Structure formats: C-alpha cells, structure tokens
Amino acid sequence: MENHQFLFNFISEYTGDILAGVLIAIIPLALLLVYALVAIYGELKIASFIQLKLGPMRTGKWGLLQPVAEVFKLLQKEDITPDGADKPLFNLAPFIIFLGCYAALSVLPLSSHFAPSGLNIGLFFIIAISSLAVLGIVMGGWASNNKYSLIGAMRSVSQIISYEIPAAMCILGVASMAHSLDMNVISAQQQGGFWNWYVLGGPAGISKIWLIPFTVVMFIVYFVTSLAETNRTPFDVPEGESELVAGYHTEYSGMKFAFFYLAEYGNMFVVSAIMTVIFFGGWSSPFGDFLNSPIWQIFWFIAKSMFFVGLQIWLRWTLPRTRVDQLMYLCWKILLPLSMVCFLAMALGGMLY
Amino acid sequence: MINYLKNIIKGFSTILVGMKVTFINLFRPNVTVQYPNVHPLVRAGSDKMPDNARNKLNVIIPKCTGCKSCEKACPVNCITIETTKVASIDTEKPLMEDGKKRVFWLSQFDIDFAKCCFCGLCTIACPTSAIVHSTDFEYSCYDRNELLVHFSPFNKEQVAEKKRILAEEVKQKAEKALADKQAAEKAAQEQNITDSKIKSSDDQTSANQNIQNNSN
Ligand code: SF4
Ligand code: SF4
Numbered sequence: 194m195e196n197h198q199f200l201f202n203f204i205s206e207y208t209g210d211i212l213a214g215v216l217i218a219i220i221p222l223a224l225l226l227v228y229a230l231v232a233i234y235g236e237l238k239i240a241s242f243i244q245l246k247l248g249p250m251r252t253g254k255w256g257l258l259q260p261v262a263e264v265f266k267l268l269q270k271e272d273i274t275p276d277g278a279d280k281p282l283f284n285l286a287p288f289i290i291f292l293g294c295y296a297a298l299s300v301l302p303l304s305s306h307f308a309p310s311g312l313n314i315g316l317f318f319i320i321a322i323s324s325l326a327v328l329g330i331v332m333g334g335w336a337s338n339n340k341y342s343l344i345g346a347m348r349s350v351s352q353i354i355s356y357e358i359p360a361a362m363c364i365l366g367v368a369s370m371a372h373s374l375d376m377n378v379i380s381a382q383q384q385g386g387f388w389n390w391y392v393l394g395g396p397a398g399i400s401k402i403w404l405i406p407f408t409v410v411m412f413i414v415y416f417v418t419s420l421a422e423t424n425r426t427p428f429d430v431p432e433g434e435s436e437l438v439a440g441y442h443t444e445y446s447g448m449k450f451a452f453f454y455l456a457e458y459g460n461m462f463v464v465s466a467i468m469t470v471i472f473f474g475g476w477s478s479p480f481g482d483f484l485n486s487p488i489w490q491i492f493w494f495i496a497k498s499m500f501f502v503g504l505q506i507w508l509r510w511t512l513p514r515t516r517v518d519q520l521m522y523l524c525w526k527i528l529l530p531l532s533m534v535c536f537l538a539m540a541l542g543g544m545l546y
Numbered sequence: 547m548i549n550y551l552k553n554i555i556k557g558f559s560t561i562l563v564g565m566k567v568t569f570i571n572l573f574r575p576n577v578t579v580q581y582p583n584v585h586p587l588v589r590a591g592s593d594k595m596p597d598n599a600r601n602k603l604n605v606i607i608p609k610c611t612g613c614k615s616c617e618k619a620c621p622v623n624c625i626t627i628e629t630t631k632v633a634s635i636d637t638e639k640p641l642m643e644d645g646k647k648r649v650f651w652l653s654q655f656d657i658d659f660a661k662c663c664f665c666g667l668c669t670i671a672c673p674t675s676a677i678v679h680s681t682d683f684e685y686s687c688y689d690r691n692e693l694l695v696h697f698s699p700f701n702k703e704q705v706a707e708k709k710r711i712l713a714e715e716v717k718q719k720a721e722k723a724l725a726d727k728q729a730a731e732k733a734a735q736e737q738n739i740t741d742s743k744i745k746s747s748d749d750q751t752s753a754n755q756n757i758q759n760n761s762n
Contacts (some may be wrong), residue, residue, distance in 0.1 A: 239572065241576070242571070242572050242573075242576065243568045243571050243572050244571070245571060245574060245575075245576045245577045245578075246576055246577070246578045247576050247578040247580070250580060413558075507565065507568060507569070507572075508561075508565065510568055511561070511564045511565050511567070511568040512561065512564060527554055531554075
C-alpha cells in the first residue's frame with residue numbers, strides 16, 4: 194500500500210522532498226482550521242435550533258461569519274498570564290493539547306491515495322498521541338495555580354485515562370479483525386458497500402451475521418468513550434461551569450484559550466474520523482464502486498466524519514452533564530465489561546475469517 | 547445480573563427518547579423574533595400582546611369621566627388630572643362614548659412615563675376602562691420631557707375658553723340668584739304685610755342655597 198504517497202510523490206517531482214513534506218503537513222492544518230469554523234457555526238446553529246431559537250443572525254447572511262468574528266475577538270483579547278502561574282508550563286499547555294490533535298490528524302487516510310503520513314501502525318499511533326492531551330490538560334491545570342483549574346485537570350485526567358481503556362478495546366477489536374493497524378488498509382478492507390463495514394461485522398460474507406450485535410455494541414461503546422475523551426457533554430465534568438468556572442482553562446484568555454477551543458473541536462473530528470475508519474469504512478463509498486474515485490473518497494471520509502461530529506453536537510444539546518461518580522461507574526462497570534465481551538467475540542471473528 | 551442489563555438497556559433507550567425529542571425540535575419553526583428588524587406585532591400578524599403585557603398607557607378620552615380614580619390609585623403619583631365642569635350655556639354639547647351627557651371637560655390629563663412603574667393599578671381603578679395599556683413598548687427618547695404625555699384633547703387656549711365660559715355661567719347664575727333673591731325679598735316684604743314672619747325666613751334660606759349651588 195504505497196498509494197497514500199501519491200500526492201507526496203506528485204508534489205515532490207516539482208518541488209523537492211522537503212518542500213513537499215511541508216506542503217503535505219499544511220494540508221491537515223488547513224483542514225482543521227476550516228473544519229473548526231464549520232463546526233463552531235454548526236454547533237451554534239444546531240444548539241439554537243434545538244432550543245427553537247435562531248442562533249447567530251447578525252454577522253453576515255444567517256450569521257455565517259460568526260465563527261470568523263469569534264476568532265477575531267479571541268485574537269484581540271488581552272493575553273493574560275496570572276502572576277502566580279508557572280509561566281513556561283502555562284504557556285506551553287495549549288500548544289501541547291493542540292499538538293496532540295494535529296499529530297493525530299496526520300495519520301488519517303483521507304482517501305486511498307492520500308494520507309498525510311501513511312504510518313503502518315496508525316491506530317496505535319493515535320492511541321498513543323491522544324494521551325498528549327492529558328498531559329496538556331494537567332500542565333494547564335497545574336500551572337494556572339488555581340484550585341478550580343487543578344480540580345478540573347484532575348477530573349479530566351481520571352476521566353480520559355479511564356475511558357482510554359474501553360476505547361483501546363474497541364480499536365483493538367477492529368484491529369484483530371482487520372489483522373492490521375494501518376488505517377489505510379483497514380479502510381481498504383471495507384470497500385464494496387456498507388455491508389462490508391466493520392460496524393456490520395466486516396467483509397466476511399454472510400457467515401459473519403453472528404458478529405453483528407457485537408460490532409454494533411462495540412461501536413456504541415466507542416462512541417460513548419469518544420465523547421468522554423473529548424470532554425464533550427454529557428461527560429464535560431472537567432469543564433463543568435456550574436461547579437468549576439471553566440475547569441482547566443479557567444485562567445486562559447485570548448489566543449491560548451482559542452487553542453484549547455480549537456483542540457476541543459479538532460479532537461471531536463479526530464475521534465469521529467477514527468470511528469469512521471474503524472467502523473464505517475473510512476474513505477470507501479457506501480455503495481460499492483459507485484462514486485469511489487480518490488476524489489470522491491475524500492468527500493465520503495469528510496461526510497462520514499462530519500456526521501459523527503453532528504451526532505456529538507446533537508447529543509450535547511440533549512443530555513445533561515453526568516456526575517463524576519456516574520461517569521466512573523459508566524466506564525468501569527458498563528463500558529469496560531461490554532467492550533471486553535465484544536472484544537472476545539471480535540477476536541474470535543478475526544481468527545475465523 | 548438481569549438488573550444490570552436491564553439498567554443498561556433502560557439508560558440507552560431513554561437517551562434515544564431524549565434524542566428523538568431534540569431531533570423533532572430541531573425542525574420545528576423557531577420562536578425568535580428578529581426584534582429591531584421585525585416588530586413582534588408584525589410577526590404575530592395582529593396587535594395582540596400577551597394578556598398580562600403592561601406597556602405604555604393610553605387614555606381613551608371619550609370614555610373618561612374625569613373621576614380621578616386613576617390619579618388616586620397611582621402609587622407614584624405620575625397622573626395629573628384637572629377637570630373643568632361643562633357649562634350649561636356652552637354651545638358644545640359633549641357626550642360620553644356611551645351616549646350619556648358629559649359632566650367634566652378634561653382640561654388636563656398628563657401621565658409622566660418617566661415616573662410610571664407600569665404597575666397597572668390605574669387600569670384596575672378606572673370604572674369605565676378609559677385608561678388601558680397600549681401595545682406600544684418602544685418609546686425611549688432623548689429628552690425626558692418627551693415622556694410627559696398630554697392626553698387632554700384641548701390646548702391651552704381651548705382650556706382657557708372653556709374656563710371662561712364656565713366662569714361666565716357662574717357669574718350669570720350668581721347675578722340671576724341675586725336678582726331672584728332681591729325679587730324674593732321684595733315679595734317677602736310685600737307679603738310681610740299680610741303673612742307671618744316665619745314664612746319669609748323660609749324663603750331666604752332656600753335662596754341662599756341656590757346661590758351656593760350655582761357658585762359650585
Ligand atoms: S401604571 Fe401604575 S405607576 Fe403607571 S400611571 Fe398607572 S398606576 Fe401610576
Ligand atoms: S379613572 Fe378612568 S374615568 Fe376616572 S379619570 Fe381616570 S381614566 Fe378617567
């Protein structure tokens with residue numbers, strides 16, 4: 194599978210390897226920024242529509258420029274570093290969180306012919322790199338020298354570390370069925386229609402039917418854990434503004450806050466993209482070979498990922514925040530056993546097919 | 547174990563129910579009014595306000611009897627009413643809205659909306675529902691004096707004219723009463739010759755009452 198190198202080879206023929214590498218590295222960043230604007234706008238609008246309101250309407254037609262305006266607002270704000278803060282850690286934290294999100298984007302195969310970096314242990318890389326977010330949150334919470342920040346950071350760490358276990362189980366389950374950790378390979382295996390997606394048991398023909406309940410439950414488990422890992426409602430206890438002001442980013446303002454914000458939305462996309470790759474066929478078209486050219490594949494990938502981002506937004510405006518103990522109960526007593534059982538079934542499936 | 551699984555299924559299904567509710571709401575027409583661009587009354591398609599809306603007051607002068615109940619009811623004393631009796635010699639014969647004869651001109655009816663607290667007590671006190679909340683809620687202005695609204699249908703000259711007519715009538719009546727009194731006295735003197743004293747004193751008191759009434 195050297196296909197993903199297509200774009201890199203194409204560009205480097207004209208510019209040389211180093212410049213091509215830089216250009217390729219910019220693509221996910223540009224994607225992330227554009228996506229963040231769309232997601233923020235979508236979040237504002239969906240939130241308002243669910244509450245029978247209109248949402249932003251003054252900035253541009255239907256408030257389309259609202260996210261841009263918010264970015265400019267954040268740019269203009271004073272960048273405050275509290276006196277008692279640990280300055281280097283405090284300033285570094287938002288960038289580390291953002292780094293985790295950006296690095297995770299680098300292995301996502303947008304199309305069979307393009308992944309910014311075609312790592313053959315992509316899934317493993319993503320599990321590893323998403324832990325960077327925890328580091329950033331702890332740094333931010335500790336360096337702020339603020340009790341609310343610290344409590345928020347502590348909650349966040351316990352939450353993310355706990356939920357990483359069922360999440361890893363889900364990813365491993367699919368990896369054992371796909372016999373691969375390469376996200377491009379996993380996507381390629383699911384070609385040929387939605388029937389071959391791993392959420393419906395994978396590409397094993399009719400005999401895989403007994404697997405379907407397990408894979409569906411596995412998908413739901415992964416979806417729930419992904420919500421927790423991105424600190425989204427109903428699992429946003431680290432930010433819980435009714436208890437902790439704003440949690441670990443209480444003391445942040447201006448551009449550094451914007452990075453936290455961007456990372457949150459970026460992480461939403463990353464977990465949605467992982468979900469797309471491991472359960473919903475990645476870039477492959479849901480209709481077999483229909484509309485399955487490399488360009489269309491980018492469309493499918495983004496559309497599927499955005500669907501899950503939308504689902505997360507929808508859930509956010511449906512459910513209230515969970516209590517901390519309920520959060521832990523859900524993780525250790527429900528999601529973990531469920532994912533274990535499903536993992537066993539999927540491992541068996543992986544051995545059979 | 548059964549309970550545990552039941553719990554999971556229940557939790558999951560209730561989340562689905564919640565999602566269904568929000569999904570339906572996602573496509574329901576929104577209730578926001580783009581206020582400065584679209585007036586809420588225009589959007590509602592009528593001049594209907596919520597039942598308890600307490601906006602700027604309006605006085606329907608043809609209904610107002612000038613009883614001053616509203617002035618007394620107002621907790622912040624922002625209503626100022628001055629009435630002038632309708633003179634019987636006035637050529638204008640004003641009627642109330644319900645067809646009855648008007649007794650008082652409203653020579654002054656001012657409400658100071660800078661003071662008004664929109665409690666609505668005046669509207670409750672009014673016996674003829676002449677003072678009511680209108681549908682106008684946007685009357686901010688740059689000069690506080692603009693908030694002192696005059697509801698009286700008369701300007702200063704007209705008020706002066708009405709007062710003059712009334713004074714004239716009072717004067718005429720007083721003259722008439724005086725003339726009556728003199729005539730009565732005359733008659734009494736004439737009668738005194740024949741009748742007893744008691745009767746003449748009776749006449750005098752009734753004449754006095756007459757004068758008092760007229761000057762009222
Ligand atoms: S609404 Fe209340 S404050 Fe305003 S004029 Fe009437 S009685 Fe006075
Ligand atoms: S209470 Fe009604 S009728 Fe009486 S003076 Fe006030 S507005 Fe006129």
